[in-house]
Amino acid sequence: MQRGRQRKLFAFLLAASLLTGFISCESIDCTVDNVVTLNVGFYSSDDGSAFLLTDTLTVTAAGTDSVLYNRGIGIATVSLPMSYWQEADTLLLHFANPDETHDVTLIVGKQNTPHFESPDCPTTMFHEITGTTLVDPTGYIDSVGVTKNSVRYGSQENIKIYLHPAD
């Protein structure tokens, strides 16, 4: 009788300890694609097809010495980090080829919302684009359009830039 009770108690304690051990197991599960960037695509103003840049593109953040994108050539898209707190980001786009350079300013208005996944994961900032303004003294760019206002994780295109194809 006594032995039976001891066995029962042992089985109970074993089950309880397994249960506690099971509950205490934990893993970190942050989003793999956890970078929030403004995704810009280049298109031909003639037929709207994807446009591969023939000039070298460098993008800098106005008011800082940060280079957001450095010397890209033959590209059709570019991903740019946005500021956390500013209501509008001023992007300086510098197009260059051996003969000439073009400096274009793209101002992107936005609302910022902090976002977290878990205490283990880095906090990020989501954005909602409210509008764009293009300052292009040389007329290098034809037009700019917003395709997706919300800037979140992933590589979905947010802005389309239409360029004049080379003659």
Next chain:
Amino acid sequence: MVHRRTSRYICTLLISLLSLTAEGREKEEQIPKAPLFCGVAVHADLAGPFMKAVGSKFSQMEVGARLNFRDHFFPICELGIGESNREGRENNNRFHTRAPYFRVGMDYNFNRKHNGNRLMAGLRYGFSAFNYDFSDPDFADAVWQQTASPLSLNRLHGRAQWLEVAVGCETKLWSFIRLGWNLRFKARLHQHVSDYGSPYYLPGFGKNGSSTFGGTVNLIFDIGRTTKKQKQPKTIIHETE
């Protein structure tokens, strides 16, 4: 020929099934039925205080009450307070919540003998409405080189509903005191959370996700009428000379 063989198999199967049912009925008749209402029990979860004592990332203080019908059906309700104080492993992010939760459901005892041991399976519906805080003291925009702005989001509101499937067992320790444990699979039905982010922990549910596992170790006190061991009828042996 094939038809005859098949019908013979079917007949054999039916006869064996009938004999099994009859045997089961005989056994059932031998086990006396418990009264319709066998009493009330209250319980407290011992796993919650233990998890809090060892510094777990979340813990739940829980009590419950249940009715006992025929020693088989146990309508149950559980109330508790779930708490989580969680700091990021590789950063200084902090999550905090402390809120009540509520569960209601039914357990079924599979043990036909009324010997104090119970093998239980049950279903629960859980609900919690809560506030949660999140802070990141090092939140800074490194690219645009702006000064660090500590992020502190307080009193974000959330609600959650979930279902639990529980299996477990319990045994009589002494008189009206019982001890039991159960393992639970929890499936989240719905959650409403802040746009800033989901809570790390849902009170009463556990670590937030579409499903999770959990369990309790319960100290149970039977109140009022309790099922007693059925007295065995005395057997009279007639000695024959």
